[in-house]
Amino acid sequence: MPSRFELANAIRALSMDAVQKAKSGHPGAPMGMADIAEVLWNDYLKHNPNDPRWADRDRFVLSNGHGSMLLYSLLHLTGYELSLEQLQCFRQLHSPTAGHPEFGYAPGIETTTGPLGQGLANAVGMAIAEKTLAAQFNRPGHTVVDHYTWCFVGDGCMMEGISHEVSSLAGTHQLGKLVVFYDDNGISIDGEVEGWFTDDTAKRFDAYGWHVVPNVDGHNADEIKAAIELAKSHDDKPSLIICKTMIGFGAPNKQGKEDAHGAPLGEEEVAAARKQLNWPHEPFHIPEPIYQGWEARDKGKKWQEEWNTRFSRYAEAFPAEARELKRRLKGQLPAELSSESLIEQSQEKGESIASRKASQAALNALGPQLPELLGGSADLGPSNLTFWKGAKAITPEDADGNYLHYGVREFGMGAIMNGIALHGGFIPYGATFLIFMEYMRNAVRMAALMGQRAIYIFTHDSIGLGEDGPTHQPIEQLANLRATPNLSTWRPADAVETAAAWDYAIKRHSGPTALVLSRQNLPHQARTRAQLIAIQRGGYVLQDSDTTPELILIATGSELTLAMQAAEKLSQAGKAVRVVSMPATDVFDRQDAEYRESVLPAAVTARVAVEASHQDFWYKYVGLQGRIVAMNSFGESAPAGDLFKHFGFTVENIVAQAEALL
Secondary structure, three states: OOOHHHHHHHHHHHHHHHHHHHOOOOOHHHHHHHHHHHHHHHHOOOOOOOOOOOOOOOEEEEOOHHHHHHHHHHHHHHOOOOOHHHHHOOOOOOOOOOOOOOOOOOOOOOOOOOOOOHHHHHHHHHHHHHHHHHHHHOEOOEOOOOOOEEEEEOHHHHHOHHHHHHHHHHHHOOOOOEEEEEEEOOEEOOEEHHHOOOOOHHHHHHHHOOEEEEEEEOOOHHHHHHHHHHHHOOOOOOEEEEEEOOOOOOOOOOOOOHHHOOOOOOHHHHHHHHHHHOOOOOOOOOOHHHHHHHOOHHHHHHHHHHHHHHHHHHHHHOHHHHHHHHHHHOOOOOOOOOHHHHHHHHHHHOOOEEHHHHHHHHHHHHHHHOOOEEEEEOOOHHHHOOOOOOOOEOOOOOOOOOEEEOOOOHHHHHHHHHHHHHHOOOEEEEEEEHHHHHOOHHHHHHHHHHOOOOEEEEEOOOHHHOOOOOOOOOOOHHHHHHOOOOOEEEOOOOHHHHHHHHHHHHHOOOOOEEEEOOOOEEOOOOOOHHHHHHHHHOOEEEEOOOOOOOEEEEEOOOHHHHHHHHHHHHHHOOOOEEEEEOOOHHHHHOOOHHHHHHHOOOOOOOEEEEEEEEHHHHHHHHOOOOEEEEEOOOOOOOOHHHHHHHOOOOHHHHHHHHHHHO
16 A cells, blocks of 8 residues: 555645646645545545535535645545546646636536635635535434535635635634644745735634644644544534645755746756656656556445435435525525515506615515525625515524624625535525625636626615715726626616616526615606516516617616616607616627517617716727717715715706707
């Protein structure tokens, strides 16, 4: 049987060989963390390479994702469908072994990592999901949700601000099944971190309420095992294991130096490392005894069979709960869900309310039908109106809830939501003001990149929020969201469009949805049955002329009412005017050409777009000769009515712009 050192050296060899062949990459972290990974994956990690999506597997997250060859090596060696040939295509076009781990590219990758600190945040989300799902479904004598979340982090993850946000919350929620290994090698791209990173990390995490195991020799298997055992014995706290390692371990001339961090070692150094590590094998050659030492398929099959037996007994005792758990883990919506009726009921009520209030009404209607909804707000619940009638806050003592108080942690909230979505069993939604989307921007992008179903509630959507002033008034944020691939962005004009946006969001499986909502009340709009259905197409004709239109007004959100009023004045002046409501431009853009032409006929070039957001986005719909009533500056502090008048959001200005075109 190969020694632990030999098994770890297989990771080192594959990592340095792949980076060398690609002529780019990061060999240092995989070589330095190989011993930690060997102990964890061979002695503790509960997983099944035969079924990478097995529900009760442990989750492993490589937050320092630049060390991706560590993960790829582990997946290949333990028996996942990731071949040696695919490792040799590291960082090449269409290869599953991308420069950073990409969710969905290869089996066994739990999340996309690379933007440092977000993997740690995802892991916190996964641990929250595990604890909450266990509280909701486990019963005395029947434990069917019971797994750990393991996470590797580096110095860069610890320096990123998001690590503070999520680690603080993890300590508060006493996530005892979250274990984080900190690769404390003292090196980052610029060199020795003591020049810019002198935190007492152990004290920091102790202050967060974590169990900390300091000063572990990351190259000593016995110390690593003892640290893991200590971590597992503290089920009321997340654990941080601080491992002292040497970056690029085994490369005699570069180990312990920044030279080993982010560049190939070079042919000569690779050869020297082979000699240093006593690894005489050719590049990408793994001896059969090494493969046998890593083999995890038999263990994984046994673990899953044992769980299947437990689940069968659970299903006999609690058949309804078993069916519900299976449904939620598959990401299926309840068969009896009646979200479409919410749209019709909203139209019948005809309420003129803020869209944030309409969103809360939608939650009150959908929440009882969707126990998988797991909501929260970044300390703005009373403003975002995310706490619905059936919401129950998750606490450290009672995880059987459906609402998280994230505190003022927008970025952390977004990345934790990604971890919850990736774990499965929940549809996360989280809220803040639209302007503070900036804090969570990269987490929103990562959700879109990974195609995760997360729902963002962004309220106080324009200068209409008033007196809080330009620091709180979003201008460019809507354009930013709309420019993000695979993110669906809705800015509804009244309660009915808000209900339609919620219906769309919960039914969307392939990516996140942003609901951009108003602080102020929005007048109800009359609609036909056909128009109600057309809302789900992203853009539709709300009001039309009796003859072929000579002018089209396009609007969203609170400005739709202004467009309707302007159309009335223009119609009285003998103009043939069409009003188009465009709550979701990305959805409209995906409609077939015939439908888009029916809404925005190419022959009608006189067009005016009206939105209290950045003007440049709208040229794609009005053309360079069209007019746009929008923002091209920051806002001001004043009552909303005064601001709309000051910046030209008036019926008179819209009419003037239209007449100038005509």
